[in-house]
Amino acid sequence: MNKKRIKDFYIYLQSQQTAQHFLHQCYKKRQISNAEAKSYENCNTFMYYLEHGYQFYTSGKDSKPMLQPILYFYGMTHLIKACLLTKRPNYPESTSMLAHGVSTRKRKKKDYTFIQDEIKLQHNGLFPYFSEHLFSIRQFPFGKIKMYDLLSLIPEISSLFRLQNSEKLTIIGKLDSRILKFPISLLDSYHLTKKAFIQRIQTYLPNIEHIKSESSFLSVELEKPISESYGPFFFHCLDHTIHFPIFREHDIHISEVMIHYLLLYNLSMLSRYETEWWGELLTTKPEVDYPFIIQFLTYTFEKIPLLLGQLLYQMHLSK
Missing domain, CATH: 3.30.70 (Alpha-Beta Plaits)
Structure with missing residues (x-):
């Protein structure tokens, strides 16, 4: 995998002409009716998804870990939406797709640890939608899963x-x-x-x-x-x-993009709504959660733009 090539491709897509041409080729390959009109209609939105996603990641890299989960999560969702627009020109087809598609326990237990926390999948929302249309996964190998098991799958x-x-x-x-x-x-x-x-x-x-x-x-x-x-x-x-x-x-058959989405969603919810726990974790570092979370945040910044950029670049090669 050539990181420079993928970075260059992100830059290449940052004009109306190149974004429209790329979308047109994607739509033609999928035999979408009115491919040219749809590509003109979506090229600005596509560009902004990419640009905003990149800005969230850049801001996250320049921020302290306290804010990184939120910035990385929204950076990731914007890049995912850009990828979806290459295959689903009418996205979002309904407001139900704007939800996150996953949920966590609302109130944390007294001896809460992130590693043992669970996340539950929902029937509607972005997660099941992009899992189906980007990775052809309609049935999941689990209904809920622990953060420990997700972290276990990240090299x-x-x-x-x-x-x-x-x-x-x-x-x-x-x-x-x-x-x-x-x-x-x-x-x-x-x-x-x-x-x-x-x-x-x-x-x-x-x-x-x-x-x-x-x-x-x-x-x-x-x-x-x-x-x-x-x-x-x-x-x-x-x-x-x-x-x-x-x-x-x-032995779980899902894309690593999906794994990072689930972890980042949960971390972003903690940083927003469990401020006392999150603040104590980052300040006093009492649990084994801390090194695992910091290591994950370090590498998700590098890896998700790379994986989603590769997805876009492969579409370019296969046109």
Whole structure:
């Protein structure tokens, strides 16, 4: 993944002419009626979504952690809406889509910790809408999920779990390689034979060309490299290593964009409405929550614009 190329593409889209041309190509490919008229109608909104999203992220980077969840969450939602406009020219089709699409417990318990908190999915709103139209997910593998389990799926958080002697992900390859090497020990944690394990993962991979069983690894050669961070295969934004869940309960088939949305939503709600807890966390750092939250905020700033920019750039390449 070329970060500079994606950054350049964001800049390229910041004019009416280039934004309109890009939208027109997207709509033509999807055989949307009145593609040209719709592209002219939406190009300014598309540009502003991108610009506002970028400004929220920039402001967040320049702010203290106290405000970062709010700024990053709104930056993310603006970039998501820009992506949606490339596929749904009439978005939002109804006011129900303007809701967040998820909810948290209204009142926090006395011994509340972020890591053990849960978030619940709703039937309507932005989360189920973009999950369906950007990532083709209509049915979710969970109705509610803990922050601990979401954090377990983010490669950039792995080092903190490792320091707790509680590794959640294992490195199986790199983004530019067609070879993936799965530790044989995964067969025990997944309670599967080699054949059953391959059958489980091949649905989520490009075509498998060759499988080789080694002493401590199961080596899989793909037709082409993995190109996106989508469960159960997640990549690290700095070294481009591909990570795979060690435990079966974390084998969740959703985009990493969705994971960051859920975490940022909950953190933004805490920073807005649980000001005493949030202030004490950042000031006195009493819980293990603190390093996990700071690490997440550090990397979500880098990763989400990259993942959503990649989504837009792939649309440009496939026109």
